[in-house]
Amino acid sequence: MTVNGPVSPALMGKTLEHEHILVDFIGADKTGYFRWDKNKVIEKALPFVLDAKKNGVRTIVECTPAYLGRDPLLLKELSQKTGLNIITNTGYYGARNNLFIPNNFYSSEADEIADLWINEFNNGIEGSGIKPGFIKISVDPADTLSTEHRKIITAAALAHLKTGLIIASHTGPEKPAFEQISILKNHGVDPSAFIWVHAQRGTIEKIIEAAKSGAWISLDNIRNRTNLEPGAPNSIDWYADRIIELKKQGLLDKVLISHDSGYYDPSKPDGGEFSGFTDIFEFLLPDLKSKGLTDNEIEQILVKNPQEAFKIKIRTLDL
Numbered sequence: 001m002t003v004n005g006p007v008s009p010a011l012m013g014k015t016l017e018h019e020h021i022l023v024d025f026i027g028a029d030k031t032g033y034f035r036w037d038k039n040k041v042i043e044k045a046l047p048f049v050l051d052a053k054k055n056g057v058r059t060i061v062e063c064t065p066a067y068l069g070r071d072p073l074l075l076k077e078l079s080q081k082t083g084l085n086i087i088t089n090t091g092y093y094g095a096r097n098n099l100f101i102p103n104n105f106y107s108s109e110a111d112e113i114a115d116l117w118i119n120e121f122n123n124g125i126e127g128s129g130i131k132p133g134f135i136k137i138s139v140d141p142a143d144t145l146s147t148e149h150r151k152i153i154t155a156a157a158l159a160h161l162k163t164g165l166i167i168a169s170h171t172g173p174e175k176p177a178f179e180q181i182s183i184l185k186n187h188g189v190d191p192s193a194f195i196w197v198h199a200q201r202g203t204i205e206k207i208i209e210a211a212k213s214g215a216w217i218s219l220d221n222i223r224n225r226t227n228l229e230p231g232a233p234n235s236i237d238w239y240a241d242r243i244i245e246l247k248k249q250g251l252l253d254k255v256l257i258s259h260d261s262g263y264y265d266p267s268k269p270d271g272g273e274f275s276g277f278t279d280i281f282e283f284l285l286p287d288l289k290s291k292g293l294t295d296n297e298i299e300q301i302l303v304k305n306p307q308e309a310f311k312i313k314i315r316t317l318d319l
């Protein structure tokens with residue numbers, strides 16, 4: 001489900017599964033569309049999106065949630081200007097101590113929150129007619145989920161069962177990842193409905209375990225960091241080694257990759273510095289090829305896996 005309506009998964013092509021065009025970190029009670037000028041954001045983002053297109057990208061999944069700078073009309077315009085599919089989301093972002101959670105959340109039950117998200121899927125976001133293509137949530141990286149964050153993942157489970165939208169959860173370490181997977185299962189939702197966002201912060205053993213359970217492993221934030229030695233955590237080489245390890249385990253069909261890059265920041269002059277969407281093509285893919293990954297395996301990660309993950313499909317546990 002793109003900002004221009006439904007698209008056959010076969011037409012998604014190369015997909016960047018976690019990027020940002022705009023992020024506004026000011027907080028749920030202070031943000032709003034008045035904070036940025038859509039034309040200026042488009043002017044700034046356009047060359048970077050076109051660079052991605054030159055590298056063969058056909059779909060960008062924009063992961064900025066509501067109350068954090070989600071702007072469906074802006075994304076629709078950018079999609080029409082570039083010819084790329086862009087996917088937006090519904091859901092609430094709990095990390096950073098609920099700074100980006102609206103006040104009505106606290107007095108609502110999980111099913112009432114889920115109803116808001118389901119309504120966006122059925123009727124479009126804020127009267128725009130633009131529908132979300134996935135549920136984006138987030139939890140803090142604590143060893144146990146807070147009451148609020150248990151409510152968020154519960155709402156996501158309920159919304160998934162009604163909409164078939166995949167749940168991408170900004171998570172990080174493994175403990176909150178597995179706790180969320182377990183809550184999903186308690187609601188009859190299969191782990192394959194869950195994308196463990198920022199899974200690079202988990203150990204390789206736990207990543208393998210999660211992938212074996214069916215969850216999607218999002219290795220995002222892939223950027224060429226020139227200050228890092230090869231092999232250092234978060235270097236291109238380090239990401240490539242993790243992907244090779246997942247290949248050895250026969251789990252390449254659960255791997256998603258992206259830059260988690262961008263974006264226009266309304267609190268900075270002229271939106272601040274925008275990081276592009278091409279390091280995967282310039283640096284990671286050559287490294288992966290030199291380590292033995294085939295073109296078919298790269299296509300698996302960049303085309304087939306996003307097709308399957310972002311397919312609208314209710315994934316229930318076979319009980």
Ligand SMILES: [Zn+2]
Nearest residue numbers: 018020063260
């Ligand atoms: Zn992100």
